[in-house]
Amino acid sequence: MAGHKTAPPATLVIFGAGGDLTRRLLVPSLVHMMAAGMIDDQFSVLGVSRSEMSDAEFRQSLEDFDVGEVEDGYAKAWQKLRGKVQYMAGDVTDAGFYSQLRERMDKDGAGNAVFYLAISPSLFEPIIDGLGEAGLFEVKGAFRRLAVEKPFGHDARSAKALNARILRWVDEEDIYRIDHFLGKETVQNIMVARFANAMIEAVWNRQYIDNVQITVAERLDVGTRGEFFDATGTLRDMVPNHLFQILAMTAMEPPNRFDAASVREAKSQLLDAIRIPNAKDVKRDTVRGAYTAGHVGGNKVGAYENADGVASDSRTETYAALKLEIDNWRWAGVPFYLRTGKALSHKDSEVVLTFKPVPYADFRDAKVSTMPANRLVLQLQPKEGISLDFLAKKPGADIKPTPVEMQFSYADYFELGGSTGYETLIYDILTGDQTLFQRADAVEAAWRIVDPISKAWKSGKPEPYRAGSAGPKAADELLERDARQWHALG
Numbered sequence: 076m077a078g079h080k081t082a083p084p085a086t087l088v089i090f091g092a093g094g095d096l097t098r099r100l101l102v103p104s105l106v107h108m109m110a111a112g113m114i115d116d117q118f119s120v121l122g123v124s125r126s127e128m129s130d131a132e133f134r135q136s137l138e139d140f141d142v143g144e145v146e147d148g149y150a151k152a153w154q155k156l157r158g159k160v161q162y163m164a165g166d167v168t169d170a171g172f173y174s175q176l177r178e179r180m181d182k183d184g185a186g187n188a189v190f191y192l193a194i195s196p197s198l199f200e201p202i203i204d205g206l207g208e209a210g211l212f213e214v215k216g217a218f219r220r221l222a223v224e225k226p227f228g229h230d231a232r233s234a235k236a237l238n239a240r241i242l243r244w245v246d247e248e249d250i251y252r253i254d255h256f257l258g259k260e261t262v263q264n265i266m267v268a269r270f271a272n273a274m275i276e277a278v279w280n281r282q283y284i285d286n287v288q289i290t291v292a293e294r295l296d297v298g299t300r301g302e303f304f305d306a307t308g309t310l311r312d313m314v315p316n317h318l319f320q321i322l323a324m325t326a327m328e329p330p331n332r333f334d335a336a337s338v339r340e341a342k343s344q345l346l347d348a349i350r351i352p353n354a355k356d357v358k359r360d361t362v363r364g365a366y367t368a369g370h371v372g373g374n375k376v377g378a379y380e381n382a383d384g385v386a387s388d389s390r391t392e393t394y395a396a397l398k399l400e401i402d403n404w405r406w407a408g409v410p411f412y413l414r415t416g417k418a419l420s421h422k423d424s425e426v427v428l429t430f431k432p433v434p435y436a437d438f439r440d441a442k443v444s445t446m447p448a449n450r451l452v453l454q455l456q457p458k459e460g461i462s463l464d465f466l467a468k469k470p471g472a473d474i475k476p477t478p479v480e481m482q483f484s485y486a487d488y489f490e491l492g493g494s495t496g497y498e499t500l501i502y503d504i505l506t507g508d509q510t511l512f513q514r515a516d517a518v519e520a521a522w523r524i525v526d527p528i529s530k531a532w533k534s535g536k537p538e539p540y541r542a543g544s545a546g547p548k549a550a551d552e553l554l555e556r557d558a559r560q561w562h563a564l565g
């Protein structure tokens with residue numbers, strides 16, 4: 076994080092300031108940014124949520140929540156930020172609130188501002204209209220930007236409607252659709268691994284790659300988020316955003332330049348090439364599961380349907396796996412297998428590229444059919460790194476090709492520190508760099524791919540899998556049918 080120029084002076088207005096995202100991720104990121112000099116005392120925060128609190132109580136509530144972090148070497152930075160943190164109680168569904176907000180911001184002399192929607196998506200539209208009608212997006216000589224959290228819509232239609240609503244008030248160049256996976260160093264590194272290394276990009280295509288697997292496995296269960304989760308499900312919570320962003324980084328063409336226009340164009344082109352599954356594809360190529368009681372890392376986890384806020388007859392999935400095809404010259408015929416789920420045996424996010432076998436080998440004891448395939452594993456979290464599985468001759472009189480592994484670990488070279496990933500994203504919003512944010516057409520394209528799956532999943536039930544396992548059996552069968560298997564978790 077070091078080596079950045081300080082972002083221009085600005086006020087960050089956070090809607091949902093009393094919520095989990097603000098306390099757990101946004102404010103800690105601001106503390107890290109202050110420590111790294113990415114923001115300074117020209118930066119301020121105005122938190123907005125329903126509960127009545129004074130500025131001092133709001134600051135205290137942040138400290139209570141994150142005291143460990145603040146004590147952990149960031150105390151000075153927090154003290155610097157603390158005095159710049161203010162709070163305004165208000166109900167964002169109340170039209171009168173926005174003129175009060177305007178009055179307050181005018182009185183404070185607020186120029187540059189970012190309105191950050193860290194609040195329930197059902198409130199996005201009223202807030203955007205409220206800000207627009209109060210003229211809060213237009214201030215001469217200053218920028219006014221909008222940052223919108225996920226989920227951006229719940230299907231293609233609603234995403235399109237939300238985009239249209241926002242564009243009534245804000246230009247596309249001032250809209251920052253957040254996907255926090257793009258703030259992760261290892262996700263950004265997919266571009267560097269591919270486009271800064273000739274030996275990697277040279278084989279990154281259908282001629283050499285047999286299949287690609289993208290996994291985001293979590294040990295976490297739904298915890299306290301039952302109500303939100305039961306209405307959303309793993310497919311919509313994770314796939315059109317996080318998994319598709321990883322997929323786009325992995326499969327897109329090299330952008331002409333590493334700027335927002337080129338990178339976002341390359342990603343959009345890729346999403347546009349993913350084949351939209353028809354009813355038969357959904358039946359054959361998708362798997363959904365819901366966890367039953369079990370143990371994750373020694374801790375007892377109850378069945379999903381018994382979690383707080385979850386309907387006892389819930390049909391919501393906590394696991395999703397799918398096989399997708401990309402209809403373009405680079406990837407035609409190469410299956411992309413995606414899986415993500417909660418309460419699994421390991422936390423493990425990775426991209427695995429399995430290579431095709433060599434065309435011919437005759438080593439007496441080893442033929443092509445008996446030799447394991449080469450495999451490149453981009454380990455996104457938690458053991459950040461890259462490894463390459465290949466074959467080497469085992470010393471001895473025979474020629475015995477034997478599996479070995481070459482390993483790069485981030486920890487051996489770089490400090491990832493306690494960064495949340497939001498530091499880069501907030502800094503980019505303040506400095507006006509949209510490279511790591513989603514463009515409207517890409518969000519809508521992603522929903523178009525997922526919509527037929529969620530529609531088909533309205534009937535039937537997810538397959539049970541034990542909490543602490545690797546997921547439902549049908550997910551293994553999805554690959555076994557193609558004579559392949561998932562890369563082991565962990």
Ligand SMILES: NC(=O)C1=CN([C@@H]2O[C@H](COP(=O)(O)OP(=O)(O)OC[C@H]3O[C@@H](n4cnc5c(N)ncnc54)[C@H](OP(=O)(O)O)[C@@H]3O)[C@@H](O)[C@H]2O)C=CC1
Nearest residue numbers: 091092093094095096124125126166167193194224225226
């Ligand atoms: N939490 C996370 O890890 C992640 C969250 N997100 C997204 O971020 C957003 C926020 O999530 P999260 O922080 O978990 O949500 P929470 O439910 O924890 O917080 C919601 C906040 O919104 C406020 N609020 C609700 N209704 C109103 C209203 N009518 N007027 C003013 N304020 C209101 C609440 O205020 P009060 O407390 O005063 O009632 C509370 O501060 C969602 O879009 C979510 O999908 C995205 C990625 C990760």
Ligand SMILES: O=C1O[C@H](COP(=O)(O)O)[C@@H](O)[C@H](O)[C@H]1O
Nearest residue numbers: 225255256293295312313317456
């Ligand atoms: O957006 C979300 O992401 C988290 C996983 O993010 P990570 O950075 O902790 O890997 C997921 O748990 C949550 O359900 C989803 O809403």
